[in-house]
Amino acid sequence: METSELTYKKFEHNKSINELEYDTLIWISEFEFIKTELAFLKKLIQSNSFKSRIPNLYERLQLFIQEIDLLQKNNQRILHKLTKQHNNLSGELYYESFQLIAYEKLAEKIFNYTTTYQNFKIRIFEYLESILKQE
Amino acid sequence: METKIKKDWFGREKSIAELHYDSKLWISEIEFINDELRFLDNLLSMYFIDCLDLGLKKNIEEFVKKIATEKQLISTFINLINKHEKILVDLIETNSVKSNKNFLESHKKLEREINTYFKNYKKLKKDIFNTIENIMKKKEQLKISLK
Numbered sequence: 217m218e219t220s221e222l223t224y225k226k227f228e229h230n231k232s233i234n235e236l237e238y239d240t241l242i243w244i245s246e247f248e249f250i251k252t253e254l255a256f257l258k259k260l261i262q263s264n265s266f267k268s269r270i271p272n273l274y275e276r277l278q279l280f281i282q283e284i285d286l287l288q289k290n291n292q293r294i295l296h297k298l299t300k301q302h303n304n305l306s307g308e309l310y311y312e313s314f315q316l317i318a319y320e321k322l323a324e325k326i327f328n329y330t331t332t333y334q335n336f337k338i339r340i341f342e343y344l345e346s347i348l349k350q351e
Numbered sequence: 352m353e354t355k356i357k358k359d360w361f362g363r364e365k366s367i368a369e370l371h372y373d374s375k376l377w378i379s380e381i382e383f384i385n386d387e388l389r390f391l392d393n394l395l396s397m398y399f400i401d402c403l404d405l406g407l408k409k410n411i412e413e414f415v416k417k418i419a420t421e422k423q424l425i426s427t428f429i430n431l432i433n434k435h436e437k438i439l440v441d442l443i444e445t446n447s448v449k450s451n452k453n454f455l456e457s458h459k460k461l462e463r464e465i466n467t468y469f470k471n472y473k474k475l476k477k478d479i480f481n482t483i484e485n486i487m488k489k490k491e492q493l494k495i496s497l498k
Contacts (some may be wrong), residue, residue, distance in 0.1 A: 222375060249477075253476070256480040256483075256484065263487045265487070341389075348393050
């Protein structure tokens with residue numbers, strides 16, 4: 217599996233307030249899904265489904281759990297910002313320039329988070345698959 | 352959260368760079384799904400015996416079928432995106448991207464189809480997570496009752 221090498225790109229365009237609101241709703245949906253997925257991965261790791269005779273298994277799994285905890289915290293932070301952004305945009309006809317700056321900052325944060333998350337999943341899949349093969 | 356707003360770029364035009372970047376993002380996401388499907392397949396194999404014990408054989412068989420369909424769709428989409436990109440390169444050379452309404456329409460159509468694919472894929476993943484969590488819970492309950 218290869219890690220993601222795409223970089224964030226900002227485009228010069230005149231997005232309408234409806235488009236900013238739409239993007240925000242899509243991101244909220246995406247981050248809600250990630251929340252569910254992270255909770256599942258944590259339960260899976262903690263489920264004792266993997267055999268204990270593999271060297272350093274417990275330690276490796278603990279490190280993954282620590283990473284999940286951090287990803288969950290950041291997910292929550294971003295979701296909070298997204299909800300706030302949605303409330304600010306909702307029902308308005310126009311946006312102020314500071315709102316656009318905040319939107320763009322958040323867009324970059326979201327891109328970086330999803331890249332980190334995807335790379336984390338690649339590592340955890342590779343590790344768990346290697347364990348499954350040994351069983 | 353579901354949204355009913357339909358994305359049609361809200362009346363604005365996308366730049367050539369943005370159209371090209373869309374394709375790159377789609378390919379990256381789809382290739383990742385391909386790896387993830389392999390993991391889900393392995394995970395389901397790991398729980399297969401437990402599924403038989405718990406009478407969930409049909410669920411697993413259904414998931415395996417759906418994963419196979421998703422994999423087929425991946426190659427279909429990658430081919431479609433690559434063809435679409437080739438057309439974009441040709442149009443850039445003849446400086447006719449913006450005037451080619453067919454291309455812009457086909458980009459929107461592809462975007463809608465890919466977004467629907469992503470949405471269905473997430474639904475499949477949620478169903479798999481729920482089934483595996485259910486198995487883990489039942490296994491745990493069984494362990495406690497045997498103590």
